[in-house]
Amino acid sequence: MKRASRRPLWIAGLLATALVVTLILxxxxxxxxxxxxLLDPAFAGSADGRIFWQLRLPRVLLGFLAGAALAIGGMVFQAVFRNPLATPFTLGVSTGASFGAAVAVKLGLVAGLLGFSSVSLFAFLGAALTVGIIYLLATVKQEFSTEVMLLAGVALSFLFSSAILLVQYLSDFTGSYQMVRWLMGDLNAVGFQRPLQLAAVLLPGALVVRWLCLDLNLILVGDDFAxxxxxxxxxxxxxLFGVVSLLTGVVVSFCGPIGFIGMMVPHILRLLIGAEHRWLFWGSLLGGGIFLACCDWVARGLIFPAEVPVGIITALLGGPFFLWLLIRGRSSRYFM
Amino acid sequence: MTGALLDVMGLGYAPEGKRVLADVSFDVGEGEFVSVLGPNGAGKSTLLKHLNRLLPVREGAVRLQGRSVADYAFRTLARLQSYVPQAKGYIPPYRVAEFLLMNRFPYLQALGAPGPRDRAVVEDALAQVAMTEFRDRFLDTLSGGERQKVFIAAAVVQETDVILLDEPTTFLDPLHAQEIYQLLGRLHAPGGKTIVMVTHDVNAALALSSRLLCLKAGRAVFFGPPADFLAGRILDRLYDTPFRRYECPDDPAGPPAYLPGRSAP
Structure with missing residues (x-):
């Protein structure tokens, strides 16, 4: 087990990288x-100190948590559908969540539940609705191939995109601009409230996924086999579908539909450390966090002082990656 | 055959009104080797899936150790019965030993790691199928025969009394098929596993089995030992074709082979 014994090193390396990257960013x-x-006691009170504690660190943490949640959601869907192209984003779950959020914005809902805004709750409902449809499609017709699932995802994406356009059309100029900007993805955070809220959802969700990693190992072989x-x-x-709805819904409502992380990160880690989910879980969690935090840093600095929406950066990387996966095709071991 | 290990009574299956199985009854005693024969579409694989609770039993009953399979928890059932599915196109991206370890699932805790005992069982299974030197290879770098041996090892790793196999030699050349049959023979050796195998290989079934179950259009047309099967000329009726018996001229004492003939005998 030469390769397998390197896995703890990989995870330790990723953990160290995550800590260093968070600090550097x-x-x-x-x-x-x-x-x-940072060691200066007067630092926290200074202007730079406030930038560090109130703006930058919360933002990096939010990016890290969102990236981790998206990567774990992607890992789960890739295993359940036995296809690296099948992720919450490509199957339309993010678009469904966006639709829910757009509806909440349009209706001007302000009520919340357990500290989560109505936008968050509606985004979760949108994600859950989409996941529910996918679940029904996958269960009712058991012989559904992943190719058909992906096409169904494309159809759902189109459906919800049109629905979002309709909501935008019915909104005034300001509301419409807000939605467009939000759809590009955004990791702004002031203070630690949003990172903490996201962590409150991510931690139990991730724990459930970790709990089911041995099951995922076998489900990847086949349903009957498992x-x-x-x-x-x-x-x-x-x-798992419930957990993925929750993770995707919350991330989308906080940060917009940031795409492709759930596809790229678990896939690359599968190439590096293998598909054993007990390890892939930690790899995806850390790798997703590092990746999105870095993407956001690039987005902030690319055409300073303007900030490019982070969703554009991930899509610019993810689109070609998606094509690369398609071209590599079935000849590859990792194209499931 | 006192106290059948596996007992099937009046099993039927008709999804969406399409009849696949009708009133199938048979039993498998401890240490038996039962082969299921029948033309394509006779319901053999469907029958096997019912034995292992992969399909719900709606008509009739399937009992394992006197208890309905539906009453077992999934994990408990997986400690009593293992299943080698038909080779399909999809090959999971795992290495051989890592994949075998995953099949210890019914014995593992959700957050626990496999222990030395689990690893020892995996090594033992690898040795049984003579694949130890392949332990770090990816499954998709193996030949069909090698991969099939790994999948049989995956069933061995479950440490069950019963192994169900669905056409274990499909897509294999005669030499590798022979190797798989020898392996099954070793697993079945006295005191070994109880085996139920779906197959199209009539001659292997005759050589290995203690009893044969013949399905035609979802119905059991024969259940009994190979001698009765041959005496009753079941083969001809099963495949609607006259079969001929061939003996090896160099080895008249060896087992004869049965092949479909062109004209009625």
Whole structure:
């Protein structure tokens, strides 16, 4: 097990990278902050200190948590559908969540629940609705191929995109602009409230996924195969679909539909550390976090002082990656 | 055959009104080797899926150790019965040993890691199928025969009394098929596994099985030992074709082979 024994090293390396990257990204930028000043007791009260503690660090953390959640959602869908192209984003779940959020914006809802805004709740409902449709399609017709699932996802994406356009059309100019800007993805955060809220959803969600990693290992082989090994496939799938709706819905409502992370990150890590989900889980969680935090840093600095929406950066990377996966095609071991 | 290990009574299956199985009854005693024969579409694989609860039993009953399979928890059932599915196109992106370890699932805790005992079972299974030197290879770099041996090892890793196999030699050349049959023979050796195998290979079934179950259009047309099967000329009726018996001229004492003939005998 030469390769397998390197997995703990990979995970340790990713963990170290995550910590270092979080710190560097929060220090770098304009103005750049020297790491030595973090030890200065007067730093927290200074202008740079407020930039660091109130703006940059929360933003980096939000990016990290959102990236981690998206990567885990992607890993789960890729395993359940046995196809690296099948992720919440490509199957239309993000678009469904966006539709829910757009409806909430349009209706001007202000009520919230458990500290989550109505936009968050509607985004979750949109995500859950889409996942529900996918679940029904996958269960009712058991022989549904992943190719058909992907096409159904494309259809759902179109459907919800049109619905979002309709909501935008019915909105006034300001509301419409807000929606467009929000649809490009955004990781703005002031203070730690949003990162903490996201963490409150991510942690239990991720724990459930980690709990089911042994099940996922076998589901990737095949549903009947997993069932004959003792996996309650129907129940596991139901639970996982619920978790993915929750993760995707919350991330989309906080940050907009940031695409392709759920596809790229788990796939690259599968190439690096293998498809054993007990390891792939930690790889995706850390890798997704690092990746989105870095993308956001690029977005902030690309044409300073303007900020490019982070969703544009991930899509610019993800679109070609998607094509690359298609071209590599079935000859590849990892094209499931 | 006192106290059948596996007992099937009046099993039927008709999804969306289309009859696939009708009133199938048979039993498998401990240590038996039962082969299921029949033309394509006779319901053999569907029958196997019912035995392992991959399809719900709606008509009739399937009992394992006297208890309906539906009453077992999935994990418990997976410690009693393992299943080698038909080779399909999709090959999971795992290495051989890592994949085998995953099949310890019914014995593992959700957040626990496989222990030394689990690894020992995997090594033992690899040795049984003579694939130890392939342990770090990816499944998709193996030949069809090698991969089939790994999938049989995956069933062995489950440490079950019963192994169900769905056409284990489909797509294999005669030499590799022979190797798989020898492997099954070793697994079945006295005190070994109880085996139920769906197959199209009539001659292998005759050589290996203690009893044969013949399905035609979803119905059991024969269930009994190979001698009765041959005496009753079941083969001709099963495939609606006269079969001929061939003996090896160099080895008249060896087992004869049965092949479909051109004209009625």
């Amino acid at each position: 929060a220090l770098a930028g304009t103005p750049a902050i020297s790491p030595a000043r 069932r004959s090994r003792g996996v309650d496939v129907r129940r596991v799938r139901l639970v």
